[in-house]
Amino acid sequence: MALGRLLAVLLAASVLTGASSQAQTTSAVSAAGRGAVARPAAEGVRSTLPAAVSAAHLTVDGQRTRLTFDLTRGVEMRAFALADPYRVIIDLDEVNFHMAPRAPERRGLVRTFRFGLFAPGKSRIVVELTGPAIIERALTIEGGEGRPPRLHLDLVRTDAEGFRRALADRAVSNLARRGDRETLGPRLSQRPEDDGGPPIVVIDPGHGGIDPGATAPSTGDEEKMIVLDFAKVLRDKLAATGRYRVVMTRDRDIFIPLADRVRIARDARAHLFISVHADSIGGATESARGVTVYTLSDRASDADSERLAERENKADAIAGLDLSEEPSEIADILIDLTRRETRIYSANFARTLAGEMRQVTRMHRLPLRSAGFQVLRAHDIPSVLVELGFVTSRRDVEMLTSAIWRDRTADSVAKAVAQFFATRNGTVAPAARR
Numbered sequence: 001m002a003l004g005r006l007l008a009v010l011l012a013a014s015v016l017t018g019a020s021s022q023a024q025t026t027s028a029v030s031a032a033g034r035g036a037v038a039r040p041a042a043e044g045v046r047s048t049l050p051a052a053v054s055a056a057h058l059t060v061d062g063q064r065t066r067l068t069f070d071l072t073r074g075v076e077m078r079a080f081a082l083a084d085p086y087r088v089i090i091d092l093d094e095v096n097f098h099m100a101p102r103a104p105e106r107r108g109l110v111r112t113f114r115f116g117l118f119a120p121g122k123s124r125i126v127v128e129l130t131g132p133a134i135i136e137r138a139l140t141i142e143g144g145e146g147r148p149p150r151l152h153l154d155l156v157r158t159d160a161e162g163f164r165r166a167l168a169d170r171a172v173s174n175l176a177r178r179g180d181r182e183t184l185g186p187r188l189s190q191r192p193e194d195d196g197g198p199p200i201v202v203i204d205p206g207h208g209g210i211d212p213g214a215t216a217p218s219t220g221d222e223e224k225m226i227v228l229d230f231a232k233v234l235r236d237k238l239a240a241t242g243r244y245r246v247v248m249t250r251d252r253d254i255f256i257p258l259a260d261r262v263r264i265a266r267d268a269r270a271h272l273f274i275s276v277h278a279d280s281i282g283g284a285t286e287s288a289r290g291v292t293v294y295t296l297s298d299r300a301s302d303a304d305s306e307r308l309a310e311r312e313n314k315a316d317a318i319a320g321l322d323l324s325e326e327p328s329e330i331a332d333i334l335i336d337l338t339r340r341e342t343r344i345y346s347a348n349f350a351r352t353l354a355g356e357m358r359q360v361t362r363m364h365r366l367p368l369r370s371a372g373f374q375v376l377r378a379h380d381i382p383s384v385l386v387e388l389g390f391v392t393s394r395r396d397v398e399m400l401t402s403a404i405w406r407d408r409t410a411d412s413v414a415k416a417v418a419q420f421f422a423t424r425n426g427t428v429a430p431a432a433r434r
Contacts, residue, residue, distance in 0.1 A: 002265065021331065051075050052096040053115070054148070058107055063157040064136070065108030067127060071095075071140065071149040072246070073279045079138035079153060083163065088130040090138070090153065097124045101212065101222075109133045109155045116210035117254045124210045124255070127394060132163035199421050201238055201336065202247045202265040204275040204375065205231040206312070209255030214280035216391040219401070222252065223391055226400050227276040230388060234276075234410040258374045265378055272349065273383035274413070275375050278400060280392045290364040291357050293350045294385040296377065297370035305371040308387075312373055345382035345424065352423075353384060353416040360412045361405065362389075362396075382420075386413075 055070040075093045082089060097115050106112075111128040118124035137154040143386030158166070205228040207213035231248060238246045247268045249261045256264075265273045281288050300306035354367045364387075376383040386407070389396035399405045 002211065031212050033336060048096045050096050052098050053151075054098045056099060056113070058110055060108035065110055065133075067110055067113070067153045067155070067157045069125075069151040070140040071143075071151060074140045074142050074149045075137070075151075077140055077151060079135055081133070081163070083132075083167070086163070087126040088129065088133070088135060088153065088155070090125040090127065090151070091118070092123045092125070092151075093098065093162070094121050097123070101215070101220075106130060109157060113212055114212070116208075116212070116254075119209050119255065126210060129155070132156045132160050134160050134162065134166050161355040198245050199241060199271040200245045200247060200268050201417060202249065202268055202270040202381075203231045203235055203238075204249040204261050204265075204273065206277040206375075207255075208250050208253055210415060211255050212417050214278060214391045216397045218394040219397055221391065221397060221401055223280075225277045225389070226278050228253065228386065230406050230410065231276050233406045234274075234413055235416045237410050241414070241418075243421075244417070245406050261375050264376045265381055266385075270378075270381050272417065273376070273378060273381045274417075275373075275383070275385040277312065277385060277387050279340045279390045281390065282392075286393050288364070289396050290367070290389060291354070292360040292367055292369055292387040293354045293357075294373060294376075294387070295368075295370045296347045296351050296373060296383065298372060300371040302368045305369045308371060312375070312385075330400075342380060342382055345420075346376075346384060347424070349382055349416065349420045352419050353371060353386070356412040356416040356419070357409065360408045361399070 015197045020106060028272045051074075052072040053069050054072065057068040057070075058212060059066045059068075067258075077090060077092045079088060081087070094117065096178075099115070101114065109129050109131065111130050113125055113127040115125045116123065133155040135153070136156045137152060140151050143149040160207065205224070207222075207224040208228070211224065213227075215222050228250070232251065235248055238244050247264065248268065250256050261275070265370075279288070279292065294305065294308075314373045350368055354363065358367070373385050376385055389400050391397055391400070
């Protein structure tokens with residue numbers, strides 16, 4: 001009986017897959033704000049699993065460039081353009097990307113594009129442009145006669161003034177950014193008083209989703225996955241002690257804006273914030289290796305630290321957020337950063353952490369540094385950023401992708417966390433109730 005019901009469901013699904021529906025259009029320039037075309041009731045059955053993007057095609061015809069993506073089924077989408085740098089953002093229902101990362105091509109108006117999960121239920125494609133362009137058409141087209149459903153993005157070359165006029169015509173130029181923030185809640189919130197429970201440690205795996213971070217030239221491993229794998233091991237080790245409550249800013253391959261990482265920590269009433277990254281320098285080289293622990297400072301400790309902070313602080317722009325307007329809360333945070341107590345706790349933990357990690361892994365020649373990292377700007381939470389190694393070093397990549405290394409190094413971080421709270425509280429925290 002159960003088998004018969006299963007066959008009936010599969011048969012119905014195959015019939016629905018063959019059904020066609022009308023094409024949907026959405027354009028940031030010519031059709032912004034237009035309502036979505038109604039979809040058949042059967043679409044709910046087909047949407048139980050995310051659609052997939054299986055291939056991309058690029059064609060150039062004079063002043064026009066078309067970027068096409070093959071889909072397993074049609075999806076809702078919206079496209080809009082941003083400047084500084086020139087780029088087009090395509091927001092989609094959540095999809096699975098079955099494509100390799102795209103190497104820069106510089107064909108027509110497209111320099112390159114990147115893609116990934118941007119927020120719960122939403123994926124994003126960021127198309128970097130070679131210059132100003134207008135979105136002539138952006139739509140999904142249902143397939144037929146052996147052709148897959150496709151997403152079309154048609155671009156036309158323009159000048160800077162034409163680009164500005166097109167943006168002015170789009171009255172909802174900042175709607176995507178505000179909407180993205182709303183899906184993740186307020187960017188900042190007042191931190192409630194402690195409830196007397198176990199210390200709360202927030203682990204922040206850097207990058208994610210559409211922002212891959214640095215990529216290892218030797219293996220193609222991406223920073224976002226290297227640090228996520230390490231963060232999960234560290235989370236499990238801290239939670240296993242029963243002495244802490246552990247919160248992750250992300251536990252899967254998804255993009256989280258920098259300010260929302262701070263908000264997550266403050267909403268969790270965190271007592272310690274550990275951001276995990278992997279460093280890189282130009283080209284594949286063994287000249288730079290090892291762990292570096294960073295704390296926040298208004299002035300970078302050295303030129304390399306300043307360049308690194310600038311690169312990490314661009315994560316929101318890489319993911320296609322419009323940063324032309326920053327909320328006033330940021331100014332308040334910068335003022336509150338003068339609180340010396342939090343900085344002292346951060347510096348003390350950084351020293352303890354570097355000391356423990358030195359016992360089990362290679363350290364950078366300058367293991368303690370500081371710079372103006374946006375993600376460390378919670379004024380009331382001791383915070384550090386740990387660069388686990390350099391993805392531009394083949395030997396470091398071998399380490400970073402080793403389960404044995406992750407286990408041993410996460411143990412050293414857990415020991416540093418225990419020392420931090422023992423020193424701060426005068427005793428080791430009691431085990432949390434289960």
